Amino acid sequence: MKNYFDISNVKLILWDFDGVLLNSNAIREHGFLKVLANFPSDSVDKLLNFHRENGGLSRYVKFRYFIEECLNETASDDIIQTYANSFSVIMQELLVDKDLLIPETLNFVKMYYSKIPMHIVSGSDQTELRDLCAKLNISKYFLSINGSPTTKSVLVKNIMIDCTIDHEKVVLIGDSINDYDAAKSNDIKFCAYNNEVLEQFSDIKIL
Numbered sequence: 001m002k003n004y005f006d007i008s009n010v011k012l013i014l015w016d017f018d019g020v021l022l023n024s025n026a027i028r029e030h031g032f033l034k035v036l037a038n039f040p041s042d043s044v045d046k047l048l049n050f051h052r053e054n055g056g057l058s059r060y061v062k063f064r065y066f067i068e069e070c071l072n073e074t075a076s077d078d079i080i081q082t083y084a085n086s087f088s089v090i091m092q093e094l095l096v097d098k099d100l101l102i103p104e105t106l107n108f109v110k111m112y113y114s115k116i117p118m119h120i121v122s123g124s125d126q127t128e129l130r131d132l133c134a135k136l137n138i139s140k141y142f143l144s145i146n147g148s149p150t151t152k153s154v155l156v157k158n159i160m161i162d163c164t165i166d167h168e169k170v171v172l173i174g175d176s177i178n179d180y181d182a183a184k185s186n187d188i189k190f191c192a193y194n195n196e197v198l199e200q201f202s203d204i205k206i207l
Contacts, residue, residue: 010116010170011116011117012116012119012165012169012170013117013170013171013172013173014118014172015105015119016056016121016123016152016172016173016175016193018055018124018175019195020102020174020175021138022100023102024100025055027094028051029051030090031090032047034086035087044066046070047062047065050062055176055178056178058124058147059084059123063083066083067079092131096135101138108206113142120144121182122145122155125149126145126148130145130147133145146158152178153181153185156186156188157185172188172189172190173191173206174191174193175193176195180201190202191206
């Protein structure tokens with residue numbers, strides 16, 4: 001059995017965003033459907049399965065996967081950026097909704113952010129994510145808000161480079177296998193949230 005959260009043993013928390021702080025997964029999926037509406041449904045379905053299995057990966061990786069693996073075509077940086085820009089327009093319109101904030105985690109953040117430093121490490125586009133957090137009025141709770149195109153493992157690594165806290169006292173809270181991988185590759189603890197399959201990999205239970 002995993003140990004339950006002991007506030008005295010955690011000195012730094014890194015939060016995933018989609019599905020952990022914001023109930024946005026269904027909207028992200030809707031965005032891929034809209035952007036790829038003119039492509040064969042079987043290719044789009046393959047992309048959606050990849051998206052569901054790899055929630056922590058950036059849209060840039062997912063659109064590259066779609067072009068190269070689903071369509072068997074060559075993916076240029078320009079076309080990937082075009083798709084990503086279209087996706088971003090949809091996200092900026094639909095995600096600015098405070099009702100999408102997850103009360104359980106948001107209340108936890110509000111309760112402890114003044115006692116425990118917190119950062120966001122997300123697969124979402126960094127510029128878009130920072131703008132969204134500002135509009136949702138949650139930026140003030142986090143020391144930094146970090147996103148793609150930098151990979152999540154590198155985002156965590158960059159935070160830990162400047163961190164003097166014992167890695168045993170740092171926790172990444174996420175809902176995808178990519179969050180787990182980012183935690184393990186940086187030798188910090190992992191806490192699964194909103195994903196029953198991943199709970200077996202949690203080092204501690206925080207909520």
